[in-house]
Amino acid sequence: MAVFVLLILAAQAAASGVISAPDPVGCETEATTVASATALHRKMDADGNGYITRVEMAGFITKTMNGLAIPGTNATHPLPPLSAALFEASDTDKDGRLSLAEAIAWAKRDFALADTNHDGVVTPKERMAFAQAVMSDGQTPEGVSLSHR
Secondary structure, X not given: OOXXXXXXXXXXXXXXXXXXXXXXXXXXXXHHHHHHHHHHHHHHOOOOOOEEOHHHHHHHHHHHOOOOOOOOOOOOOOOOHHHHHHHHHHOOOOXXXXXXXXXXXXXXXXXXXXXXXXXXXXXXXXHHHHHHHHHHHOEOOOOXXXXXX
């Protein structure tokens, strides 16, 4: 998952008490990014089989939103377009589910892309610049459209 998505989901999860709160103004290292990705993957993996499905991700997002319906979703498309695009981009083996290895690999890759000065630390400024670049490009670094279903 992208660094900015991890931050957003982690903040939502922390607000609901699902995981401990991230430091929204602090810096991240690759180790803290991997730890966040690992914790988030374990929380999203509702059945504990080591993989996250689109339905599990949607359930997690709904839970962190305190049961509110996710706008633009239905039984056929359980994830909003942005989440669906990020799911597809991180599902590198295209088996329709996210393994922990895929989540960690994606988190590490996004960390490396966000760490523009290559000092091993992603600052809030770097994190925001990376998120803004992805959003303005309209696609993930893999080329998956953010409006993808």
